[in-house]
Amino acid sequence: LDSEELREQAHVVVDFIADYYREVEKYPVRSQMEPNYLLNKLPENALDLPESLETILEDVKRYIIPGLTHWQSPNFFAYYPASSSTAGFLGEMLCTAFNVVGFSWITSPAATELEFVVTDWLGRMLSLPKSFSFSGTGGGVIHGSASEAVLCALTHSALEKAAGHLPGKPPVLLTSAASDFALSPGAFDTALVADVAAGLTPFFLCATVGTTSSAAVDPLEELGHVANKYRVWVHVDAAYAGNAGICPEFRHYLNGVELADSFSMSPHKWLLTYMDCCCTWVRDNGVVDYKDWQIALNRRFRAIRLWLVLRRHGAVRLQSHIRSDVALARRFEMLVLGDIRFEVVAKRMFSLVCFRLVSGGSELNATLLEAVNATGHAYMSHTVIGEVYVLRFVVGGAFTQERHVDEAWKLIQEEADALLI
Numbered sequence: 001l002d003s004e005e006l007r008e009q010a011h012v013v014v015d016f017i018a019d020y021y022r023e024v025e026k027y028p029v030r031s032q033m034e035p036n037y038l039l040n041k042l043p044e045n046a047l048d049l050p051e052s053l054e055t056i057l058e059d060v061k062r063y064i065i066p067g068l069t070h071w072q073s074p075n076f077f078a079y080y081p082a083s084s085s086t087a088g089f090l091g092e093m094l095c096t097a098f099n100v101v102g103f104s105w106i107t108s109p110a111a112t113e114l115e116f117v118v119t120d121w122l123g124r125m126l127s128l129p130k131s132f133s134f135s136g137t138g139g140g141v142i143h144g145s146a147s148e149a150v151l152c153a154l155t156h157s158a159l160e161k162a163a164g165h166l167p168g169k170p171p172v173l174l175t176s177a178a179s180d181f182a183l184s185p186g187a188f189d190t191a192l193v194a195d196v197a198a199g200l201t202p203f204f205l206c207a208t209v210g211t212t213s214s215a216a217v218d219p220l221e222e223l224g225h226v227a228n229k230y231r232v233w234v235h236v237d238a239a240y241a242g243n244a245g246i247c248p249e250f251r252h253y254l255n256g257v258e259l260a261d262s263f264s265m266s267p268h269k270w271l272l273t274y275m276d277c278c279c280t281w282v283r284d285n286g287v288v289d290y291k292d293w294q295i296a297l298n299r300r301f302r303a304i305r306l307w308l309v310l311r312r313h314g315a316v317r318l319q320s321h322i323r324s325d326v327a328l329a330r331r332f333e334m335l336v337l338g339d340i341r342f343e344v345v346a347k348r349m350f351s352l353v354c355f356r357l358v359s360g361g362s363e364l365n366a367t368l369l370e371a372v373n374a375t376g377h378a379y380m381s382h383t384v385i386g387e388v389y390v391l392r393f394v395v396g397g398a399f400t401q402e403r404h405v406d407e408a409w410k411l412i413q414e415e416a417d418a419l420l421i
């Protein structure tokens, strides 16, 4: 690595990226490539001799960008967002540059201690109970994904039970009972009673604030009381919607988190903090080295990325980012409600609207979705709620403005016109 070569070439790449962002709107949102398109274009073997950066960037333009689904497009409304910002980008550069592997304190004291600091900061922005902080009995960690957070919490509680910390038979994972797209405390209680009567030991509940499908919110408080009766470990997965908890008006969705043992939310979904950054807090933390909080031994210096985001934006700008996305989703909901051919299927939650054509059932709605996505001008996804096929429209892109929402709705209406003739 030559520092002067890095300086020169990194500038070229930064220019390339800035141009990409400036022009991202003009690309078809969903990639229009067919399977194997790339395999047929690239050489079979790596070359023996080095190639120039210019040649490679030309190939990125020619071969890679067409094969991207542009998650940063202002017309991307699918799944949940992969949020970005200049601060997050710069933080990622620093993380990559230092390339430290902070699995224990001594392998990079700054990496460990900054992770203490940023998770405590964010925990306070979310008004998490003090017991989830390092100044309490717990603390936070940055995982790569919400799934990793669940697995770590599950493993921890399973081991605790298996090691005989609590009386009972071998641990068995509970199945969950759903009602109204959220977990019903009554059904949960009944399931626990049945499990115990069958000689099983329930030990883990994963409650969700903002489900992947419809952003439904499980009633944490009631579930927590039931779970605590049986000494069941409660993990709260708030990957997307937890981000909204930094706004006082959305904080009530996290009420009851004080009854949970662990809690996670992903700033990479909605808090301007590029992949990958899922913050997890635990209430009781006997662990010192971060390697013991995760699956892998090695770990990136993700804290520095979140640190830049929190410092460059401040709580106020992060809150207004969440609020403006929610306002755009509300605007979209109003547009849907104004067209009698459509219905909003589940209560709009946060920046997600679940809607469908009233007539025609799954098939027609799936056809409409494909028609919209095939244009390349907008991209949505779908889900099935209570056996009903619905379209999902999520606002969260860094470049998305009112006009993109309006244009997406106009496109949806035009495609509906064509289908309903």
Ligand code: PLP
Pocket (backbone or CB within 6 Å): 080, 144, 145, 146, 147, 148, 208, 209, 210, 211, 212, 213, 237, 238, 239, 240, 266, 278
């Ligand atoms: N949990 C919830 C509620 C989600 O919405 C998602 C993804 O959208 C996940 C977990 C999975 O996230 P990850 O890919 O970070 O594991």
